[in-house]
Amino acid sequence: MxxxxxxxxxxxxxxxxxxxxxxxxxxxxxxxxxxxxxxxxxxxxxxxxxxxxxxxxxxxxxxxxxxxxxxxxxxxxxxxxxxxxxxxxxxxxxxxIAMVFQEPMTALNPGRSVADQIAEVLRIHEAGISRKQAWDRAVALMDRVGIRDPAQRANAYPHELSGGMRQRIMIAIACALTPKxxxxxxxxxxxxxxxxxxxxxxxxxxxxxxxxxxxxxxxxxxxxxxxxxxxxxxxxxxxxxxxxxxxxxxxxxxxxxxxxxxxxxxxxxxxxxxxxxxxxxxxxxxxxx
Ligand SMILES: Nc1ncnc2c1ncn2[C@@H]1O[C@H](COP(=O)(O)OP(=O)(O)O)[C@@H](O)[C@H]1O
Ligand SMILES: [Mg+2]
Missing domain, CATH: 3.40.50.300 (P-loop containing nucleotide triphosphate hydrolases)
Structure with missing residues (x-):
């Protein structure tokens, strides 16, 4: 080969x-x-x-x-x-396979908190993970992608974050499950x-x-x-x-x-x-x- x-x-x-x-x-x-x-x-x-x-x-x-x-x-x-x-x-x-788009505002759900949206990816793909576990991992991922005070910002809606922060959230979502x-x-x-x-x-x-x-x-x-x-x-x-x-x-x-x-x-x-x-x-x- x-x-x-x-x-x-x-x-x-x-x-x-x-x-x-x-x-x-x-x-x-x-x-x-x-x-x-x-x-x-x-x-x-x-x-x-x-x-x-x-x-x-x-x-x-x-x-x-x-x-x-x-x-x-x-x-x-x-x-x-x-x-x-x-x-x-x-x-x-x-x-x-994960995707990061040009405009995170269009890819994120405007009506749900950012940590909820990271947690959702974990819950969809990992059988048996509890809501609490998914939330905690979402907050840890927010920390990993360089968002300050992640526990506090976890409840923020996308429009409450800057464009750069939103793209960090998208990267957290993309990398949450270590894609290939x-x-x-x-x-x-x-x-x-x-x-x-x-x-x-x-x-x-x-x-x-x-x-x-x-x-x-x-x-x-x-x-x-x-x-x-x-x-x-x-x-x-x-x-x-x-x-x-x-x-x-x-x-x-x-x-x-x-x-x-x-x-x-x-x-x-x-x-x-x-x-x-x-x-x-x-x-x-x-x-x-
Ligand atoms: N839903 C669609 N309906 C019709 N044409 C489309 C649609 N999506 C993309 N195109 C056309 O396909 C071509 C390639 O688009 P695109 O892949 O977005 O270009 P790029 O990302 O390189 O700027 C363009 O001519 C665009 O107008
Ligand atoms: Mg394009």
Whole structure:
């Protein structure tokens, strides 16, 4: 067996997603191939509208009609996602595959406290856990993701927290059950610039702790240089280039990749991820930030 087959956590072959609209068929994703190995960070890059989010949603089984998903293979950790029932997908989603979205406000329930929403993920997937146990673990997770006074903030509603804090809650939910794959769709794009680096650092400290692989969707090549092992470049629904991050940055082959890189002249060459994300301030739960 070659290396890909041995270590592949996620294999996507010839994925296409079409939306039937009044204006005709929108071919959002057109024959995408990609592989994510265990523990690896794969960045999906491309300009707005290139099909990155729809690709991520289709892996979570979250493309609703009028969207139509087709593929030759969609395999995750031994599961055939093309043939998975709704029950199978419910069992995988949130447990083995978790997603962090761009705008946490839309992903969180506005009418329930944040700790309740973390606790719910634990209760759904862990048989026999009591309400009290789930709540206590939720508070501990809030502490872990750097929320001060977690016991007190546990009862807060999403709108009572800042955007950065809400995204920390989303990361707590995503990491609550030590997923094997985290799909992060522009998780820092909606945040203040000063908060972006902190949230990114948290996400990758959780990744290092859990050993999860990450499919990181972004249009920001500066971030890609910081975090990626592999890069997959999408344009108009297609993968135009993919490869090791150093190769993509030093020897981009496709004109579109070259144009993307040329548009960010000051981007750093990729370095070792642990050093790149070395915290300016350590992530200490409860520390002032
Ligand atoms: N529900 C939908 N109905 C129709 N078209 C859609 C829908 N969702 C996404 N699209 C289209 O699919 C294409 C890819 O969208 P998306 O994956 O969101 O791009 P990206 O995340 O790269 O910015 C876009 O042209 C978008 O308009
Ligand atoms: Mg998107």
């Amino acid at each position: 070659n290396r890909d087959a041995e270590e592949a956590l996620l294999t996507v072959r010839n994925l296409s997603v079409n939306f039937d609209t009044a204006q005709g068929v929108v071919a959002a994703v057109r024959g995408v191939d990609l592989t994510v190995r265990r523990g690896e960070v794969v960045c999906l890059v491309g300009e707005s509208g290139s099909g990155k989010s729809v690709t991520g949603f289709s892996l979570m089984g979250l493309v609703d009609p009028p969207g139509r998903v087709a593929a030759d293979e969609l395999r995750f950790d031994g599961h055939d996602l093309l043939r998975a029932s709704d029950t199978d997908m419910d069992a995988l989603r949130g447990k083995d 794959l985290i799909i992060a769709d522009e998780p820092t794009t909606a945040l203040d610039v000063t908060v972006q680096a902190q949230v990114l650092q948290l996400l990758f400290s959780m990744q290092a702790e859990t050993g999860a692989a990450v499919l990181f969707i972004t249009h920001d090549l500066g971030v890609v240089a910081e975090i990626a092992d592999q890069v997959v470049v999408m344009q108009a629904g297609r993968v135009v280039e993919k490869g090791d991050v150093a190769r993509i940055f030093h020897q981009p082959r496709h004109p579109y990749t070259q144009a993307l890189l040329a548009a960010v002249p000051n981007v750093d060459a990729p370095r070792d991820r642990a050093r790149r994300l070395a915290p300016a301030r350590p992530v200490v739960p409860g520390a002032p930030r």
